[in-house]
Every structure is written in structure tokens, then in C-alpha cells.
Amino acid sequence: MARKMLQWEVRKHMAGVNLAVDETQDISHLYCEAVTNGGADHKKRLNIRRTPDVYLLRCNHCGAFGSLHLSVKARVQARQNATATGTRTAKNVKLPHDTTYEFSEFSPSARVWCLRYGLFESEIKQHRFGYSPKLRRVVLPVYRDGKLCSYQLRSLSDEDTPKYLGAALKDEKWQWLKGSGTSVLVLTEDVQSAIRCHRHTDALALLSTGISDSVLVKIVEAEYDRYIVFLDSDNASVKKQERELVNRISSLVGAEKVVYIRATDPKRMSDKELKEIIL
Numbered sequence: 640m641a642r643k644m645l646q647w648e649v650r651k652h653m654a655g656v657n658l659a660v661d662e663t664q665d666i667s668h669l670y671c672e673a674v675t676n677g678g679a680d681h682k683k684r685l686n687i688r689r690t691p692d693v694y695l696l697r698c699n700h701c702g703a704f705g706s707l708h709l710s711v712k713a714r715v716q717a718r719q720n721a722t723a724t725g726t727r728t729a730k731n732v733k734l735p736h737d738t739t740y741e742f743s744e745f746s747p748s749a750r751v752w753c754l755r756y757g758l759f760e761s762e763i764k765q766h767r768f769g770y771s772p773k774l775r776r777v778v779l780p781v782y783r784d785g786k787l788c789s790y791q792l793r794s795l796s797d798e799d800t801p802k803y804l805g806a807a808l809k810d811e812k813w814q815w816l817k818g819s820g821t822s823v824l825v826l827t828e829d830v831q832s833a834i835r836c837h838r839h840t841d842a843l844a845l846l847s848t849g850i851s852d853s854v855l856v857k858i859v860e861a862e863y864d865r866y867i868v869f870l871d872s873d874n875a876s877v878k879k880q881e882r883e884l885v886n887r888i889s890s891l892v893g894a895e896k897v898v899y900i901r902a903t904d905p906k907r908m909s910d911k912e913l914k915e916i917i918l
């Protein structure tokens with residue numbers, strides 16, 4: 640009969656384990672009864688799998704099993720991450736090892752998510768959208784000069800929280816789409832909106848609602864004639880952050896160069912509507 644792990648034993652094995660939904664990890668079972676003379680199994684035969692609410696543990700050697708509910712604290716944290724940035728700052732960032740860029744290998748729901756808001760398959764390819772079958776998330780990387788600076792992992796179902804996971808080098812989360820040849824910069828919240836605006840002009844996806852000093856300096860030094868703040872003003876707190884963003888840019892380039900659009904989410908507009916607003 641396989642034995643049920645005691646709660647302290649489960650917790651001891653779970654220290655330092657942090658998985659996304661459906662991700663698994665194999666570690667050594669510290670108190671494995673199938674090891675000769677007792678003690679730790681050093682072949683990483685204890686499998687840990689994360690479901691939306693519970694971590695499941697099972698030793699493939701002795702059969703011991705256990706589970707750990709995500710604590711209320713962890714769930715609150717996940718929700719905060721989902722609404723805030725969901726991104727941790729790291730010394731170096733690495734994409735999930737099973738990331739595929741072959742659009743035909745994306746799951747149907749991943750393909751639907753990518754094509755929402757009128758993106759073309761060519762744009763998805765150009766901006767290197769990927770898909771991790773293991774995590775069941777769309778991978779949205781940010782490269783600068785060929786170097787991976789940050790990425791977001793977007794969940795494809797509401798049950799899979801947080802909505803965004805990811806990692807970024809310090810102050811390197813943003814994505815700047817240049818080269819349009821105009822002298823207008825649109826600041827958007829997400830990458831899809833930036834790609835849609837980039838059909839007409841340069842665009843910067845903040846990938847949050849705020850802007851860091853270092854990014855602010857960069858866009859001011861680029862000396863655009865006009866800066867358009869065009870976020871997804873869907874609630875009062877975002878509107879407040881938009882206002883702050885407008886004020887911060889205005890204080891450096893002059894209010895006459897800054898346009899604040901209080902409309903809908905840019906990615907939900909037609910190309911014609913966007914063009915009229917931008918140019």
C-alpha cells in the first residue's frame with residue numbers, strides 16, 4: 640500500500656517549488672521507503688505537478704503521494720500578479736524550452752488568441768510569438784539587438800491564472816516598434832495594440848500602465864513630434880495612471896506635443912479608425 644505523505648513532509652519537498660499550471664518537476668524523495676537502507680532517493684523520482692489549485696506529489700519509486708493546496712496567500716498573490724504585471728525581474732531570462740514558433744503547431748485556442756484583434760500571421764511571425772505546449776500559454780518575447788530582454792506567457796483560459804506570467808531584465812519589459820518613418824510615437828499597454836498601431840507609425844508597448852524613468856528618457860531623446868498616449872482605459876485606476884503618464888511625458892517634451900486619447904482599446908479599433916487618430 641502506497642503511503643500518504645504527512646503534511647510537513649509535503650511542505651519540506653515543496654520549498655522552492657514554483658510551477659505554472661500543468662507544469663511538472665521531478666525532485667528527490669527525501670524519505671523514500673523503496674531506497675535500500677532507507678533515506679533519500681537521489682534519482683529525482685518524486686514527481687510534482689501543479690493543477691490550478693493544488694500541487695500533487697507522487698514518488699515513482701515507493702508510491703508515496705501527497706498534495707498541497709495553493710495557500711490563500713499564494714492565490715491572492717497570483718491574482719495580484721494577474722492584475723498588476725505578473726512579471727518578475729531576473730538576471731537573465733529564458734523562454735520555456737518547448738517554445739515553438741511554427742504557427743501550425745500552436746493549439747487551436749492559441750491560434751485564435753494570436754489572430755484576435757486582426758493581427759496577420761505575418762505579424763505574428765515577425766514579432767516572434769511562440770507557444771509552449773507544456774504550459775499551454777502563448778509566448779510573447781521582447782528582443783533588443785538580438786538579445787531576449789523579457790517575455791510574457793499569456794494564459795488561454797480564465798481558470799489559468801495569473802493571466803500573464805513572465806520574466807524581464809530590470810527595466811527591460813517594454814517593446815518599441817520603430818522604423819515606420821513617421822515622427823509620431825503611440826504608447827500602448829499591450830503588444831497587440833502596438834502591432835496594430837505600428838501599421839501606421841512607431842509604437843511602444845509599455846506592457847504595463849506605467850513607464851520607468853529609463854524608458855521615458857529614451858523616448859524623449861528620440862525627439863518625436865508627437866507622443867500619443869493610447870492605453871486601454873477600462874477602469875478608474877488605469878485612467879489615473881494614464882493621466883500620470885501624460886503628465887510625465889508633457890513635463891519633458893512640452894504639453895503641446897502630447898496627445899491623450901480617451902477612447903477604447905486601440906487593438907479593438909479598425910485600421911481606418913486608428914489611422915485617423917494617429918496621423
Ligand SMILES: [Zn+2]
Binds near residue numbers: 670671698699701703
Ligand atoms: Zn519514494
